[in-house]
Amino acid sequence: MLANFGLRRAPSVIVQRRVAFSIYRSGTPLLTRLKYRHGVDRYVAISNRIAEVLQQDGIDPQRIRVVHSGVTALPDPVRSVKELRDQLQLTDSAPLLGSVGVLSENKGHRYLIEAMALLRSRQPAAHLVLIGAGDEAEANSIDEVANKYGVADCIHRVGFQEDVSSWFAALDLYIHPTLEEGLGTSILDALTATRAVIASAVGGIPEVIEEGVTGRLVAPADPARLAQVIDQLLDDPTTAETLATAGKQRVEQHFSAEAMVRGNLAVHLELIEQMHSGQTNEKVAR
Numbered sequence: 001m002l003a004n005f006g007l008r009r010a011p012s013v014i015v016q017r018r019v020a021f022s023i024y025r026s027g028t029p030l031l032t033r034l035k036y037r038h039g040v041d042r043y044v045a046i047s048n049r050i051a052e053v054l055q056q057d058g059i060d061p062q063r064i065r066v067v068h069s070g071v072t073a074l075p076d077p078v079r080s081v082k083e084l085r086d087q088l089q090l091t092d093s094a095p096l097l098g099s100v101g102v103l104s105e106n107k108g109h110r111y112l113i114e115a116m117a118l119l120r121s122r123q124p125a126a127h128l129v130l131i132g133a134g135d136e137a138e139a140n141s142i143d144e145v146a147n148k149y150g151v152a153d154c155i156h157r158v159g160f161q162e163d164v165s166s167w168f169a170a171l172d173l174y175i176h177p178t179l180e181e182g183l184g185t186s187i188l189d190a191l192t193a194t195r196a197v198i199a200s201a202v203g204g205i206p207e208v209i210e211e212g213v214t215g216r217l218v219a220p221a222d223p224a225r226l227a228q229v230i231d232q233l234l235d236d237p238t239t240a241e242t243l244a245t246a247g248k249q250r251v252e253q254h255f256s257a258e259a260m261v262r263g264n265l266a267v268h269l270e271l272i273e274q275m276h277s278g279q280t281n282e283k284v285a286r
Contacts, residue, residue: 012041012271018069018182020050020203023057042267047183047204065267068207070260071188071251077166084170088156094125095234098171100164100186101178103134103142103157108177108200110145114223115177115230117149122231126154128175131167133160168193173233173240179220181205188255191215191247196240198229208255214247 015036022028023036036043036059043059045051046069055061090096097116101107109130116128130142139157146152161167168174174190176199183204190197191208197215199205209215216233218225233240 012275013039014042014044014267014271015040016044016046017050017054018046020047020053020180020182022053041271044264044267047207049204049207050182065263067260067263067267068204068255069183069185069188070255070257071185071192072257074165074168074189074192077169078163079166081166081170084166088127088129090127091125094127095123095172096170097126097128097173097175097230098131098167099128099175099177100131100167100189101176102132103130103138105138105141106179108179108220109142111221111223111226112175112177113142113145113151113155114149115227116151116154118223118227119230120151120154122227123234126230126234127156128154129156129158129167129171131158131161131164164189165193168195171195172237173198173230175226175230176200176205177220177226178202178205184208187215188251191244191251194244194248196233196244197247198226198233208250209247210250213243214250215243 017036023033036057040063043054043064045054045064045066048066051061051064051066054064085092085094085096088096099109099112103109112128116126119126142155142157143152146155158167168190171190174187174195174197176184176187176197178184178200179202181200181203184199187197187199187205187208191214197209199209199215199217200220201211201217202220206217209217211217216229218229233243
């Protein structure tokens with residue numbers, strides 16, 4: 001692309017990294033590893049944690065830039081809260097928790113379902129809606145876990161939803177029990193919708209959620225602690241509202257789509273300036 005500026009050299013290559021695990025992790029295709037190791041001028045990480053992992057993989061830190069993912073304001077809800085609660089057959093007072101994400105093992109849904117089982121004695125009316133598509137095997141696994149722990153009656157899988165704004169509006173709390181995460185765009189969306197967030201302290205999530213300030217953090221794969229924190233916020237809606245408001249402000253200030261565009265543009269302009277000044281990759285790497 002940059003060769004179109006009339007510069008007599010190969011185009012610059014920018015690679016974006018959105019996941020917070022090593023490029024050498026077992027199962028990573030060889031071509032993917034090669035993509036990250038050869039001929040790259042800049043690596044754009046969507047979180048500081050991803051940048052750290054890239055450095056641990058031997059990537060020159062001078063080639064790494066962090067540009068956080070950003071989001072825009074959500075569109076207005078299409079369906080009413082009452083309509084969605086009626087769809088799930090909830091009473092007016094039943095707390096509704098929600099999680100958005102593809103149905104895959106690394107999203108940690110089973111631990112959230114275990115937490116729902118532990119929560120039942122304290123919050124017997126609570127329900128959970130899982131929003132997102134996935135492979136049939138994982139969907140069946142989620143159903144099996146719900147049946148195993150006796151909470152299938154309060155777990156609702158609704159698949160992919162085009163109108164996610166309506167679902168965010170219907171939630172009392174947003175839960176993100178993932179085992180790994182680059183940053184967590186659905187967390188940003190939940191905060192944009194002014195929903196209190198409880199999330200795993202993994203990957204880039206702590207760059208968005210400051211414990212007790214913009215949300216709550218829990219260790220991954222710890223259903224007992226997750227249930228405890230859910231219970232605390234359901235019993236203290238004032239604190240939940242305070243966290244949600246602070247979280248929304250943080251997204252608006254640091255994770256907007258405008259900030260993301262400015263950050264990515266700065267990376268491109270940096271390379272254009274480098275090419276105009278005649279710098280080579282080797283000089284930049286020193």
